[in-house]
Amino acid sequence: MFKVIVIASGKGGTGKTSLSAGVATALADLGRRVLVIDGDSGLRNLDIVLGMSDSVVFSFADVARGVVALEKAAAPHPAIERLSMLTAPVGAPALSENGMRLLAAQAQEMGFEYVVIDGPAGLAPELRAFAQIATQGIVISTPDSASIRGAERVARLLEEEHIMRVRLVINRIRPRLIQYGLASNVDDAMDLTGLQLLGIVPEDEDVIACGNSGKSILRIKKTGASLAYRNIARRLEGERLPVMKV
Ligand SMILES: Nc1ncnc2c1ncn2[C@@H]1O[C@H](COP(=O)(O)OP(=O)(O)O)[C@@H](O)[C@H]1O
Ligand SMILES: [Mg+2]
Numbered sequence: 001m002f003k004v005i006v007i008a009s010g011k012g013g014t015g016k017t018s019l020s021a022g023v024a025t026a027l028a029d030l031g032r033r034v035l036v037i038d039g040d041s042g043l044r045n046l047d048i049v050l051g052m053s054d055s056v057v058f059s060f061a062d063v064a065r066g067v068v069a070l071e072k073a074a075a076p077h078p079a080i081e082r083l084s085m086l087t088a089p090v091g092a093p094a095l096s097e098n099g100m101r102l103l104a105a106q107a108q109e110m111g112f113e114y115v116v117i118d119g120p121a122g123l124a125p126e127l128r129a130f131a132q133i134a135t136q137g138i139v140i141s142t143p144d145s146a147s148i149r150g151a152e153r154v155a156r157l158l159e160e161e162h163i164m165r166v167r168l169v170i171n172r173i174r175p176r177l178i179q180y181g182l183a184s185n186v187d188d189a190m191d192l193t194g195l196q197l198l199g200i201v202p203e204d205e206d207v208i209a210c211g212n213s214g215k216s217i218l219r220i221k222k223t224g225a226s227l228a229y230r231n232i233a234r235r236l237e238g239e240r241l242p243v244m245k246v
Contacts, residue, residue: 002108004115005236006039006134008158010150012121014140015171016040018207020118021049022229023236025218027114028083030233035074035112037086039119039130044088046118051214052077056087063106064099070106080216084112095129104133114236122150123157131161136236138198140169141189148189155193167198169232174203175246198235201228202246 007016017040024036037060038046047053058073063086074084107115117130131137137158141151151168158166170186190197204225210217217226231241 002113003136003236004104004107004117004134005136005138006117006119006127006130006158006163007138007140008119008127008154009121009140009147010152010154011141011147012043014121014142014147015169015201015207016121016140017046017049017118018211018225019138019140019169019171019201019229019232020046020116021211022217022225023233024083024114024116025080025216026230026233027116027236028077028080029218029230030237031082032113032237033082033111034114034116035084035086035107035110036116037118038088039117039126041088041092041120041126042090043120044090046085047087048214049211050077050085050216051079052085053214056085058086059089059093060086060103061089061093061095063103064093064095066099066102070103071110074110093126095126097129097132100129100133123153127154127157128161131158131163134158134161134163135165137163137166138169139166139193139195140171141193142172143170143185143189148185148192151189151195152193155195166195168193168195169199169201170197171201172203173200173246197243199228199232200243200246201225201232202244
């Protein structure tokens with residue numbers, strides 16, 4: 001089945017780009033053909049995290065406007081099989097629902113099984129355009145209250161666009177926080193957002209190191225955030241897995 005997953009958050013810096021790169025890579029490793037789109041116009045950096053700064057030329061806005069075919073615009077990852085990426089435009093694009101549908105239709109025609117969209121932070125207008133073509137949403141938040149409140153607002157926006165399934169990821173969980181009652185914070189986040197938990201990602205300094213070097217964390221370790229991204233990909237594939245221990 002063809003799935004379009006939009007990754008969103010209330011606040012910036014909650015881990016959308018790291019999650020997009022990690023989950024897209026993990027899905028490709030599971031044998032899926034994946035197109036990952038940098039949807040954060042103006043602040044694009046998914047190409048850096050994926051180590052693809054040299055290979056991106058066309059943006060998703062070029063495809064949505066019909067300037068170029070997706071086949072030409074999607075850049076295959078140099079080392080990760082089955083993974084291709086589409087970058088974001090430098091300025092803010094005017095996106096029409098039809099343009100986004102054109103993009104999605106081409107992705108499906110090319111045989112992609114997943115489109116993963118690294119969305120903009122907050123309630124940006126582009127988010128609505130992405131939500132219109134998304135079949136699923138992921139809202140990602142850090143464990144602090146301000147981030148959770150933002151997540152709640154974005155969850156409502158995605159629901160307004162009638163996305164069938166929106167789930168929650170809590171990122172940067174630290175064992176010490178759990179000791180001081182964070183476990184209930186995850187519960188609170190689920191209660192406040194009304195979303196089902198798709199996964200938790202531990203605080204892991206290799207996310208930062210890998211993001212800077214453009215090397216996939218999935219290629220350097222099997223534990224920590226790497227395992228968390230793999231688990232999330234397997235849940236997207238329909239597997240039932242227990243929440244990881246940190
Ligand atoms: N689980 C994590 N552990 C440690 N650092 C993280 C984790 N997730 C994200 N980061 C770091 O936090 C910063 C923001 O993450 P990023 O994925 O760029 O967020 P966003 O796309 O939401 O702005 C980056 O420096 C990234 O390396
Ligand atoms: Mg980002």
